[in-house]
Amino acid sequence: MVDGNKKPRPQIHEFVPTNMVTKRQLGIFLSAIAGLILLWVGVIDRIGMGEWGGFGPLQRIGLGGGLLLLAIGLILIRIGNRPA
DSSP, rough: OSSSSSSOOOGGTTTTOOOOOOOHHHHHHHHHHHHHHHHHHHHHHTOOOSSSSSSOHHHHHHHHHHHHHHHHHHHHHHOOOSBB
């Protein structure tokens, strides 16, 4: 029932365009990028690029950034199909 001065509350689907990027899509994209970063860090370590052996500080930064990005992506995937 609508009173004289009150407008009906709009539904959420009225505001969401059909071509909007959802949190799930953004999470899948970020997880894919994180997977590529982690794979690349592993490949670089395996083929021994650089003068020194071992796991260097830039590889640790890449690994930490990749894991952080993967965690954010997985959280966004679990949130669902709401707009990003």
